[in-house]
Amino acid sequence: MYPKGKVLACTKCSYVLFRTIAGKSLSDNQLKKLLSSKTTPVIKGFRKRDQTTFNAALSLGADGKVSFSKPR
Structure with a gap:
């Protein structure tokens, strides 16, 4: 994955991941955590x-879609 403006793009396929989700710009560390462990800690805002x-926390599904997981 490499940064390409507002997205991270895969060098081996056509997968892209947007840096901004629900009005929140994700940091490089949050994006790395999402891609490496398929989930993030709770993110505010x-x-x-x-x-x-x-x-909410973010999780990355097997289909490549990002979803929210609300904290308890």
């Missing part, structure tokens, strides 16, 4: 469409 914020 995601934004819903109504502009309210929420905290």
Whole structure:
């Protein structure tokens, strides 16, 4: 994976991962953690469409899609 503007792009396939998810820009460390362990710790400051914020962990599915996991 290499940075290419607003995305990380795979050099071996066509997979891309956006740096900004739900209005939150992810740091390089958060992206590395997501790609290496398929999950992140809880990240604060995601934004819903109504502009309210929420905290959630991210997980990377086998299909390459990123999903939220709300903290308990």
